[in-house]
Amino acid sequence: MNALSSTRVLLVGLGGLGSPAALLLVRAGVGELRILDDDAVDASNLHRQILFGERDVGQSKLASGLASLRRLCPESPTRIEPIETRLLPDNARALASEMDLVVEGSDNFATKFLCADTCYLERKPCVQGAAVRWVTTALSSGPGGKPCYRCLFEELPGADQAPNCAEAGVLGSVVGFGAALMAELALRIIRGSPDYGHIYSYDGKRDALRRHRMFQRTDCPLCGETPRISSIEWSTYLESSCESNQ
């Protein structure tokens, strides 16, 4: 991995996790941060999406976020490149292939699995985070998996099995804690001391932070002995319901 100032990071989603993760990566001075999002700021985002204020409601997250990052980190050497799109099966491999590291803070399982599969196929390290109610999680996978995101989560859950933060609610500062864990994992990768193969979980109500080992599965559909996923196909990432607010 390159030194901090020459590392190119792809950030997927500029929401509750992505906003503070972007701030921390820019503040730390990564070489380049490409940010993917195609959403507009909604008032219900503001309790957790710290790059935005009330005057940004209705505006593009990328434009508002870029202005905030420049205002908050005027001295940062980071080149910030906003790309107004979601991570999609059509663009994922091309977007990831140009980068050294992918950081994913999206709000839906389809994007999380797409990101994990893309990073494995492109042999890129990947940091992934999530937050719902009082709990946030973060993990990083190495370019060769073993273990990878699918060793743990296997397949997309049905829409009725996995509440997102729009349905279940979430505390803003818990999301912020998760973003700090994500940025920490990303910086460890960049600095050459990654913490692959562990998942961190923080329960804000009980104030419990845990680091669990993830186990490689020999029957993992992505990095196992007889992988089923060797290309990115739209049909793999169909999810019956997916909230648009990141």
Add this chain to the structure above:
Amino acid sequence: MIMSNLYERQQRLREIGVTGQAKLQSASVRLASGPGAEVARDYLCRAGLGSVSIEGDAPASFPHEAYFQSEVCLDFALGAWVATRQVVEILELK
């Protein structure tokens, strides 16, 4: 400008709801100055607290410090932790 759904996503938490949100909005919090204080203030203001001030007390000791090697991340995590602890305390969830 007051926007009705500013707190909607946290009010969906059963521990918060309308009653908890009212508690948060009538609470006044004083934070110790130092690393993380601005981050904590930002999250608490966004959670709708009545008032949040930063004063020159001793900074909070952070039990999760060992998990963070990056100072940038450590300071932010500390702030998010302080804000979360304040919310838990105001709502008497402990």
